[in-house]
Amino acid sequence: MDPKDYKKNVAEYADAAHGVVHSHFRTYLIVFMALLLGTALTYTTGRMHLGNWALVIALVIAFTKGTLVAMYFMHLAEAKGTTRLLMGICLLFIAVLIGYVLGDFGTRFRPANSQGSKWSDLPASSTTRGESPDMPRELGTTP
């Protein structure tokens, strides 16, 4: 470990040994209230038929709530750079994964998407609608 971190740690432990521990109660309470507020907000906006904006708004609120939990409850705000980098990379990978996959669906040859989906012009077959569980599967394979 880097000597810098090491010194910081030792300092923290020395603090701890002398009983100087700061309570985070106030912070937690504020964050908790904010989270409840966010939940109420997303509930309300979710109820108003906002069309395409609904997803954006819900996600923005969810990200805000998630950030609050991560930053304050999980102390990511005070964490080491490595930890924050790690979480950043995770988010990047998720974004890349979703981006590539949706980009693929959105820009590929349209009939190559699932029949009956918004990105295909072909009607769904009945099984995709889940109509008939009794229908023998067409996909029997091994003889």
Place this chain on the structure above:
Amino acid sequence: MSQSASSNPAAAPAEGHAPHKSYLTDGTTVRSWLLSVDHKRIAIMYLVLILLAFLVGGIFALLVRIEHLSPGPTIMDAMTYNRVFTLHGVVMVFLFLVPAVPSIFGNFLLPIMVGAKDVAFPRLNLLSLYLWIFGAGLALWGMINGGADTGWTFYTPYSTTTTTTVAPILVGVFILGMGGILTGLNFIVTVHTMRAPGITWFKLPLFVWASYGTAVVQVLATPVIGLVVLLTAADNTFHIGLFDPARGGDPVLFQHLFWFYSHPAVYIMVLPAFGIISEVVSAFSRKNIFGYRMIAYSTLGIAFVGFFVWGHHMFVSGESTLDAGIFSVITMLVGVFTAIKVFNWVGTVYGGAVDFKTPFAYFCGFLFFVVFGGMTGTALGVVSLDVHWHDTYFVVAHFHFIMVGAAMMAFLAGLHYWFPKMFGRMYHEGWGLTGATLITLGFIVTFVPQFLAGNYGMPRRYYEYPEQYQALNVISTLGALMLFTGFFTILCYLIYALRHGKLATSNPWDSHGYEWRTASPPTTHNFDGPQPFFPEEPHLYTTKPAPEAQHAV
């Protein structure tokens, strides 16, 4: 800091005791092995198990090759063949290639190379071994009771509708993945927190860099495959239909998620191999690494960029042209990073003092194969050419060049290089060079014809094949037999050396690597007394001149 270790009574016995026992003899009961949390013992147990898995996978490979001696049925029926090639893939990928270098050499050497007494979480390390055993057992159980016939890629909807036992093998893969995650997690934490005083990031041995890069990939990529195999197993068992087109699911989505892991997994297999090669080339050339930082950075570069190229496995799957283009151009970057490494290895030899021992012989083979295998890989990333090559023997030959020609060669190089360190005995050098020659030649004879067969259009996973491919296949099978002879030779003289080999000194190669500064074999706590202090670089063979006096090329 260095005092603290000695202040701990458990760490090191007081001075004046009898000489410390080596980790091999410190406790001889079965229990002392099976419940050992010593990273070296765990590594040795991994070595035995993983080599057994390699044997199983190798026998499957040989069966596949013998079946291909004639275009029609030769020694087995189609169903058996389909199971055999699937099991060859599953065993080699999940039981051998992915865990081999990290779990064996990484476990054994990484703590020593950073000057630590063990990995950060020794009990998790032992748990990962048992997860490997459990996962491998489950997968093997599935193989005996039916055996999957899906290919190791488990593409839906075939894997969700086939009547063979896919689910236990998938769950086995999931458990193996958990074990891999624990190993990776351990390595990352060890490198971050347990480096001995004096070892800064850029004084880490390159094997540690490679293992670190691998561990990052392992930790970040494996969860995705974990979820995918669970969903596929659920689809196979309960027909939840997430990837089943009959229920509106998208089989191409499965491929996206599958390759999001499985492409980085290729780097899990090959990055540590690059690390071994960096160590070997420096030690046997007795020279500093030509561009240490470039190799270190390119390791991280490959690990990072490896996550953005998975779509090049899907160029003909109906993927969009735009995605294909983006994936293709990023794939080229991986080629660049690998090229940097190759140039620097060659540069390391320049002006060195080469001792042509067995590990170095493997390095020679490795160098050819990694350039050829790597560049054909980049070539496969060229979209228009991949259309012809995709799912042909060209692909098979390409990844065997990387998996066998690079990863396996490096594994053998490492095995010979560190054999004295691990077991305290020397193998017979003449036999070693014979083995290396057999392996290298056998490899060329096996896989070069497969390149040509693939170029000629022979699809992979074919039980029978059109007659025009027979000549190439027969040559390839002969090569496989040669390769098998080579492995058998190595096995024989290494086992012989375990008992009867010359006793090794603590540093038989005159290497400057950190791991050679302990006894061979090391004592249980690696370094006696307090955590050691390593002031100089591991790959430095002369005193470093002042910057202006450096000889730069």
Place this chain on the structure above:
Amino acid sequence: MDFFKRLLFLPEQASTFASKVDELHVFVLVATILASIGVGVTALYFFFRFRRRERHQTTEYIVPTVMTEFLFVSVPFVLFLLWFALGFRDYTWVQTPPRDAMDVYVLGKQWMWKFSYPEGPNGVNVLHVPANRPVRLLMTSRDVIHSFFIPAFRIKRDVIPGRYTDTWFEATKPGTYDIYCTEYCGLSHSKMLAKVVVLKAEEYENWVKEQRMGDKQNRQDALADTTLVSPRANLAQQGQRLVGEAGCLKCHTVDGEQHIGPTFVGLYGREERLEGGETITVDEGYITQSMMVPGEHIVSGFPNVMPTYQGKLHSMETAAIVEYIKSLRTRDVVNTASKGPVYEPVRIQ
């Protein structure tokens, strides 16, 4: 060029794409071989030149200059980018079929290939195409993923159930070439072989004429077999034709109006009150029964005038009509032939 192609075992070159891509093919592989030999030989020279001459030989500390590092990065980068650019150019070309291309529908199923043409003929495991004319293949699968590969044309495309993929080629040389399935698809994956027969333009026209004269029954069988829509949807389509042919529409409507008999729209799944006062849910059994023994359960308010269809419809046809009625369950269910490149079955004269 020819020498290299033989050296690399490239198959015959029989399409425009093949001639387009082969030069890059040879360039890439020859560059690969040269580079690996180049690196290898340099290394071997170094191994020899810098071999250890004495036990404790020391070495110099050598590091790369910035220029060397720059070369290490830029040379492969430029080379690979060139590969990419050339490859992507050809890929977009093979991804965009020309507008005047002739369509052929390809259906992969375990373990055979079926080909059908909009203008009539179809074939199993043999694809006839005219030379020097772009042919677009619209492909789907009945069961699992297959992959359609013609080595001589250098084209390949996965064939995926429940959706369509396309590829195209323009054959340049008359002859017969192999078609392989390259995506593992089960037991007889390696026997899922077919041939593509490239005919001269006039020969192809003759072949089409011959096929059209072929016996109607054969083609009807083929219709039931090669249809590219899912079998269920297709059954409903057959039912749609049958209700007209069998005369159901004389008494039943498909627009929601009640006529002599109950309308078919929304019939399936409905609770119906019967003559006797009891209720019954309309299901497959009831619909079948009504066709076979119409007087058994009469929906109240309708006359008992329906003739029996016992012996007039065979079981597949009955099933098709049931499926059709089921498909009319709600108004918004689309049941018309789909737009776009969906396969339209062979027309029956």
Place this chain on the structure above:
Amino acid sequence: MQSETAAHPPSRLAGHFASLPVQDNAARLGMWLFLSTEVLLFAGLFVCYASYRFLYPETWAAGSRLLSLPLGTINTVVLIGSSFTVALAVDFAKQGKNRLVFFMLLLTLAAAATFLVIKGFEYSHKFHAGELPGVHFHMKETEGLLPGMPLFFSVYFAATGLHALHVIIGAGVLTWMALKAWRNHFSVGNYVAMENAGLYWHLVDLVWIFLYPLLYLI
């Protein structure tokens, strides 16, 4: 250096670590790495969600209306509350107030139980309505029969099921911590186990914060 080691019972320092701060840092980093694997595990499901929502937007909208919004919202509040109590438990552990830690953990476990019971009600309702994934899907309502509807429930069950599994594991870990608190285990400077358990629980909460709007609201 010596003084810190002396301040703690020597048994807590494992032999291979140089000092306690190093050991605790390793534990923390290890936990965060583990959390990142959990995040990426759920990422796979989020990708499935995103893909099929992208393909079948109407179905997804209809599907979310079939879920019980009140129950989902209550569960959200319950989980947020439990996150708050766990945060406090960690805070009290830092100060060595074991009684309060124990109390807070009891509250958290109660919240976890509530969450699971409510989830159970939701599931049983779905079972009766036939809103099950894949082949088991046999819904009666006609408005629900849009293409891809079984997929919505596949994603719903996979996501909430995996999350519920994490709630159960998390509850197990917290029970263990509660036992530790009962035995007065935590003290000033010795709380890293509680901290890590707390991190795990917050992650469970974090996943739900995203699942709630995605499944129930849009």
